[in-house]
Amino acid sequence: MRDSLPPHRTIVRFAPSPNGLLHLGHARSALENWRTAEREHGTFLLRIEDIDADRCRPHYETAIFEDLSWLGLDWPLPVRRQSEHLDAYREALAELQALDLVYPAFLSRADSARAIASAEADGAAWPRDPDGAPHYPGAERAMAASQRRRRVEAGEPFAWRLDMRAACAGAAGRLQWLEADGAAGRMVEADPASWGDVVLARRDTPTSYHLSVTVDDHVQAITDVIRGRDLYHATSVHRLLQTLLGFPAPRYRHHGLVTDASGRKLSKSDGDTAIASMRAAGMSPASVARLAFAGEAPGDDQTF
Structure with a gap:
């Protein structure tokens, strides 16, 4: 890279x-x-x-x-x-695993929805990401490593999710990006925590959009990411991953749709x-x- x-x-x-x-x-x-x-x-x-x-x-x-x-x-x-280029994404995922910033998440979508519905029925205000989707419950964060390993080795379906709280702590300091929407641009405060524990890979696919786009932009030395306004908030996740993986930040411009x-x-x-x-x-x-x-x-x- x-x-x-x-x-x-x-x-x-x-x-x-x-x-x-x-x-x-x-x-x-x-x-x-x-x-x-x-x-x-x-x-x-x-x-x-x-x-x-x-x-x-x-x-x-x-x-x-x-x-x-x-x-x-x-x-x-x-x-x-x-x-x-799946090996490049495996390499990046392995770096995050070595930092103990990802965990195997075993809940299916239906199981996750039931857990969230139960919490909301009890009066809890469940957090949602900028796209409106509820955050993953993340019970596996507290699961013993040996138990996680047994379930993975037993062949249970799972996805690798970023432990957002640990990742934000590991990034240390303010996360920002330069939004080039004017002559000088402006600095935007990143808020990756608003996304919860995002999926970084699945058992059968060693990557996800967030991980692969971060790796690809680095490998291809992209200086300016110009994309639709619908991906504006996702930049917070990408800035976090760039920081954790030691990648420089490109400039961004999010155009109208x-x-x-x-x-x-x-x-x-x-x-x-x-x-x-x-x-x-x-x-x-x-x-x-x-x-x-x-x-x-x-x-x-x-x-x-």
Whole structure:
């Protein structure tokens, strides 16, 4: 892994998952990164985040290449695919395990929901993360190491979760990031504790989004992370992991989201405003770019 960022050179990345067709929101993010690299004589990288083997498909990856090329973007080869670098994530997870900052979590989603519902029925105000999901109960934090080991060796399903309280204590000091939303930017106070004990890996997959994106950005020497506003709060977790793993912090910029007429964020699963559909309907790359930066998707009655 690289130990430091190359000086005075901007490196950005667009990192989609091949689990559906890219839509107008992806065009916005890709173009934001591309234009930054062009303006600053830097490098635009394409990364394929394909750790979810159940949902990612080769034809969607092919479609990503086609859509971005049609928009006028290009990038250095080879492209980094997360599925080809699982050992890097295992290494990072092992570092956190050696620091005793992760634990095997055995509760299923249903078991966790029942425990939370029971606590709330007794009048407890259960904490929730910035996305509105309840924090994991974390009873295993107090479990003896020998008991954890026996359950893991017995083959019980589990996920590796970050012990957030221990991790925040281990990071020591204030966590911040530079949000480059103006001429000078501003420093933002990170609040990783608001996420609770996030998942870092699963028994059958040695990573999760939070861990892999942190490792990848470091390995690829990303200087500027430019992504949608929906990931703004997740930056707190990434800053914590960067600190624990000894990685330097990139600059961040979280741009606005492209939404539909109701204000809902576009989704691959709903087939919203797919770039491929716009291309097939005869729209030009310039027209798609204008729509992406207008901040809104075309209405149902608009023809392309």
